[in-house]
Amino acid sequence: MISIQRRSGSSLRWNVVCFSAAILGAFLSSATLLALSGGDAVKAFSALFTGAFGSQNALFGSLAKATPLLLVGLGTVIAFRAKIWNIGQEGQVLAGAMMAYWASLMVGSLPYWLALSVIALAGLSGGGILGLLAGYLKTRFHTNEVISTVMLNYIVIFFLAYLLDGGPWMETGVTVAYHQSPPVNPALEWPELFARGAGKLHIGFLFALAASAFCAILIDRTSLGYDIRAFGSNPTALRFRGTNVRRLLLVVMLLSGALAGLAGAGELFGTSHRLRAETLLGIGSSGIVVAMVGGLRPSGVMLAALFFGALKSGAIYMRLQSGTPAGLVSAMEGLVLLFFLCAAVATKFQIVRSNVHA
Amino acid sequence: MENLLSVQNLTKRFGPVTANDGVNLEVRKGEIHCLFGENGAGKSTLSSCLYGYYRADSGVIRFKGEVAELNSPADALRLGIGMVHQHFVLVSNFTVLENIIVGSAETGLFLTKSDARRKISELCENCGIRIDLDREIWELSVGEQQWVEILKALYFGAELLILDEPTAVLTPQQSDQLFRILDGMRKRGLSIILISHKLREVMQSDRVTILRKGRAIATVETSETTAEAITSLMVGHKVNKHVRDRSVEPTGEVLAVDRACAIGEWGEDILKDVSFNIAHHEILGLAGVAGNGQKELFETLMGVRALSSGGFSLEGELITKPTSREMLDRGIGFVPDDRFLEGLIPEFGTAENLILGWQRAREYCRGPFLDRRKMDALARRKIEEFKVVTASADLPVERLSGGNAQRIILAREFLHSRGLLLANQPTRGLDVAASEFVYEKILEKRASGFAVLLASEELDDLLRLCDRIAVIFKGRIMGIVRPEETTLLELGMMMAGDASDVQRTVQ
Ligand SMILES: Nc1ncnc2c1ncn2[C@@H]1O[C@H](COP(=O)(O)OP(=O)(O)OP(=O)(O)O)[C@@H](O)[C@H]1O
Ligand SMILES: [Mg+2]
Numbered sequence: 122m123i124s125i126q127r128r129s130g131s132s133l134r135w136n137v138v139c140f141s142a143a144i145l146g147a148f149l150s151s152a153t154l155l156a157l158s159g160g161d162a163v164k165a166f167s168a169l170f171t172g173a174f175g176s177q178n179a180l181f182g183s184l185a186k187a188t189p190l191l192l193v194g195l196g197t198v199i200a201f202r203a204k205i206w207n208i209g210q211e212g213q214v215l216a217g218a219m220m221a222y223w224a225s226l227m228v229g230s231l232p233y234w235l236a237l238s239v240i241a242l243a244g245l246s247g248g249g250i251l252g253l254l255a256g257y258l259k260t261r262f263h264t265n266e267v268i269s270t271v272m273l274n275y276i277v278i279f280f281l282a283y284l285l286d287g288g289p290w291m292e293t294g295v296t297v298a299y300h301q302s303p304p305v306n307p308a309l310e311w312p313e314l315f316a317r318g319a320g321k322l323h324i325g326f327l328f329a330l331a332a333s334a335f336c337a338i339l340i341d342r343t344s345l346g347y348d349i350r351a352f353g354s355n356p357t358a359l360r361f362r363g364t365n366v367r368r369l370l371l372v373v374m375l376l377s378g379a380l381a382g383l384a385g386a387g388e389l390f391g392t393s394h395r396l397r398a399e400t401l402l403g404i405g406s407s408g409i410v411v412a413m414v415g416g417l418r419p420s421g422v423m424l425a426a427l428f429f430g431a432l433k434s435g436a437i438y439m440r441l442q443s444g445t446p447a448g449l450v451s452a453m454e455g456l457v458l459l460f461f462l463c464a465a466v467a468t469k470f471q472i473v474r475s476n477v478h479a
Numbered sequence: 480m481e482n483l484l485s486v487q488n489l490t491k492r493f494g495p496v497t498a499n500d501g502v503n504l505e506v507r508k509g510e511i512h513c514l515f516g517e518n519g520a521g522k523s524t525l526s527s528c529l530y531g532y533y534r535a536d537s538g539v540i541r542f543k544g545e546v547a548e549l550n551s552p553a554d555a556l557r558l559g560i561g562m563v564h565q566h567f568v569l570v571s572n573f574t575v576l577e578n579i580i581v582g583s584a585e586t587g588l589f590l591t592k593s594d595a596r597r598k599i600s601e602l603c604e605n606c607g608i609r610i611d612l613d614r615e616i617w618e619l620s621v622g623e624q625q626w627v628e629i630l631k632a633l634y635f636g637a638e639l640l641i642l643d644e645p646t647a648v649l650t651p652q653q654s655d656q657l658f659r660i661l662d663g664m665r666k667r668g669l670s671i672i673l674i675s676h677k678l679r680e681v682m683q684s685d686r687v688t689i690l691r692k693g694r695a696i697a698t699v700e701t702s703e704t705t706a707e708a709i710t711s712l713m714v715g716h717k718v719n720k721h722v723r724d725r726s727v728e729p730t731g732e733v734l735a736v737d738r739a740c741a742i743g744e745w746g747e748d749i750l751k752d753v754s755f756n757i758a759h760h761e762i763l764g765l766a767g768v769a770g771n772g773q774k775e776l777f778e779t780l781m782g783v784r785a786l787s788s789g790g791f792s793l794e795g796e797l798i799t800k801p802t803s804r805e806m807l808d809r810g811i812g813f814v815p816d817d818r819f820l821e822g823l824i825p826e827f828g829t830a831e832n833l834i835l836g837w838q839r840a841r842e843y844c845r846g847p848f849l850d851r852r853k854m855d856a857l858a859r860r861k862i863e864e865f866k867v868v869t870a871s872a873d874l875p876v877e878r879l880s881g882g883n884a885q886r887i888i889l890a891r892e893f894l895h896s897r898g899l900l901l902a903n904q905p906t907r908g909l910d911v912a913a914s915e916f917v918y919e920k921i922l923e924k925r926a927s928g929f930a931v932l933l934a935s936e937e938l939d940d941l942l943r944l945c946d947r948i949a950v951i952f953k954g955r956i957m958g959i960v961r962p963e964e965t966t967l968l969e970l971g972m973m974m975a976g977d978a979s980d981v982q983r984t985v986q
Contacts, residue, residue, distance in 0.1 A: 342848050342851075343847045343849065344838045344839045344847060344848075344849060345847065347831065347849060348838065350824075350827070351827065351835070353826075354824045354826040355819075355820070355824050355825060357820055357821055358822055358823055358824055359824070359835075360783060360803065361781065361803055361821045361822070362803065362807070362835045362836035363802070363803045363806075363807040363808075363836045364803075364804070364836075365804070
């Protein structure tokens with residue numbers, strides 16, 4: 122007799138089996154999709170792989186793409202572990218970038234490292250304030266955070282659109298408007314970790330690594346992490362047992378938003394060097410996917426961020442090499458998420474062979 | 480008499496824990512069969528196996544003489560086995576009727592409500608259940624919601640009904656009604672498996688099967704045995720009932736509540752002019768039918784519910800606008816009546832739950848970090864002291880048996896409180912021996928100078944433990960009496976709001 126049953130513990134081996142199956146499933150279905158759209162799946166995938174890991178340059182490119190996803194993913198983990206559904210990462214990334222840009226306009230005269238710190242802090246606070254705002258709406262007016270964070274996304278996007286199109290930060294081109302800011306002060310760009318030309322891996326990558334360690338320790342080893350996990354499991358008991366849950370909610374939203382904001386600042390000062398909506402949109406939502414695929418654990422999020430960073434980075438090469446349409450890459454992202462969510466459910470069950478009716 | 484259900488050699492393991500170990504059980508047609516055993520003996524696990532929620536590792540289950548394939552609750556329902564869970568699974572803004580027929584196979588695409596209504600009214604009549612089929616679930620009391628669950632099982636054609644601690648959440652009156660209903664069902668040839676820790680209820684069954692450490696050690700005819708005999712079978716020795724030490728006299732004043740009032744969501748009075756005090760070395764009992772403001776009284780004293788007027792003082796100090804933090808820091812221990820909602824973090828293990836409320840206390844932290852080593856040491860000590868049955872200190876407490884979860888709360892509160900202990904139904908869901916253990920601990924606290932507020936539905940227990948008993952009815956204290964100057968009957972009358980017997984309040 123073989124049957125499927127809810128499992129009472131978890132087994133590492135079974136988890137590995139489930140997630141390997143998910144990766145395989147995602148690749149097979151993506152390959153089918155590629156084949157259906159008339160592409161050569163083998164060629165496309167090998168291009169994808171070369172683009173992502175084929176050379177030192179490619180690897181650094183993948184890590185650079187992974188950097189903002191990791192930061193956003195970590196922020197998402199903090200909120201989701203508390204079962205606070207902050208899904209305003211898009212807006213928080215933008216707000217972080219905007220705040221950092223604004224700060225950069227004023228700190229040109231400061232010593233370099235001081236200026237850089239101010240910019241990073243501004244990025245953190247831009248996202249953090251936006252998160253805090255949604256948190257405030259929830260504690261004060263019981264506004265559902267899913268709705269408020271999404272609405273705040275729109276407000277931030279339109280505000281940015283105004284700033285860049287007719288507003289004070291518009292680049293005044295010779296003939297056309299570009300919907301982007303002038304380049305940031307080159308003296309304030311974030312330093313690259315390796316010699317110029319060796320990919321665009323900037324110091325934000327180190328920030329993201331530090332943030333990973335920070336989150337892992339925070340969640341598992343500190344009193345605040347205890348509160349966060351407890352809030353996710355049973356907020357009532359936590360309140361009965363002497364924790365100010367309103368303040369906790371605000372702290373969680375602040376941290377969650379701040380990490381997303383830092384991702385925005387890093388993209389602006391480390392990679393694109395111009396404030397422009399297109400380069401930042403999508404990071405937030407991919408970051409949520411990364412957090413989910415990473416199983417809401419910092420270590421898992423690191424792996425997932427690398428995976429999706431590689432996917433994004435390799436996709437550029439794949440498009441050039443095999444002419445695969447760009448939309449397929451987003452579809453692949455979606456497929457990976459789908460398979461991983463299925464795997465996450467599957468890990469909670471077990472297949473048993475029993476001798477009940479022997 | 481023929482057997483409706485027969486279980487042979489059923490074994491169920493959870494990792495290293497063997498919850499059921501070669502259990503044999505036979506249930507006759509038309510009997511109330513009680514499962515009795517210590518916390519963690521495997522009663523809930525056994526019934527979950529019979530209901531198809533868990534799959535046994537080995538063993539044979541025969542229902543009506545045939546081997547039953549139970550892979551899911553749906554299989555069990557199809558065969559005629561129904562179960563009423565302790566936590567109901569009703570849709571709260573559906574009517575009673577809709578809740579009963581939702582998911583039934585007969586309704587198909589079109590809900591033929593009129594047919595269903597006729598059938599359900601008939602069922603109600605047969606079992607003596609009086610309920611308005613058009614009320615919505617949220618309007619019903621817990622007891623009535625339980626009837627809906629029962630009706631639902633019967634509507635699906637259940638011939639065997641499993642009830643897991645059905646009376647733990649009921650008032651004594653509601654339990655009596657439930658037993659009348661069960662009796663009606665038994666007369667109509669239905670079989671019932673009942674799990675309960677209350678001897679009064681166990682003695683109303685036809686037969687009792689006693690489980691100990693996962694094994695069924697005996698099945699006895701209730702009419703041929705006594706409550707004491709069953710209890711000693713269960714724990715393997717005689718259980719002593721503790722009484723308070725009368726040579727210790729209450730002195731001074733720890734808690735003084737002065738005309739406390741609280742107002743509910745709809746502007747109704749929840750607490751009205753509640754006044755009492757508790758001294759050192761004193762246990763004040765709180766008697767009352769559930770839902771008369773006990774819960775709210777405890778919540779206001781714990782600082783999680785606001786008073787509308789009046790107040791209370793601790794050790795002579797007036798407390799204004801308390802928070803739960805402040806009350807914990809002042810050394811108040813609190814055992815809530817709803818353990819999983821108010822007292823525990825279900826996904827946390829024993830170690831983490833033991834410090835809930837103290838996760839920032841210096842004892843368990845190093846700076847902002849939790850001191851895992853200290854937490855684990857504490858968990859090991861308390862698991863042993865309170866005999867918590869758990870596979871490890873990290874196993875989520877939602878996986879523990881009800882009584883074991885309660886022990887964790889008690890361990891935590893006994894450890895951290897200094898001076899005042901508020902205990903709302905601390906023995907709910909505990910087996911007889913464990914209840915006595917808790918009472919023993921409470922009496923120890925009394926001896927060491929604690930003031931204790933103890934609410935319980937077991938009046939016998941209150942009478943032997945308390946220095947004084949306050950009776951609450953509709954948010955008012957009907958009177959405060961001494962156990963040696965009162966009777967069960969008097970208490971019962973006061974609990975029913977009968978104050979003709981002039982309000983008595985003793986100091
Ligand atoms: N899902 C699970 N995973 C791990 N262990 C479990 C699980 N469910 C039950 N157990 C363990 O199996 C044993 C039997 O538990 P069960 O809930 O059947 O006890 P019980 O007799 O109903 O006790 P109580 O009177 O306290 O409700 C306990 O030691 C419990 O910790
Ligand atoms: Mg149980």
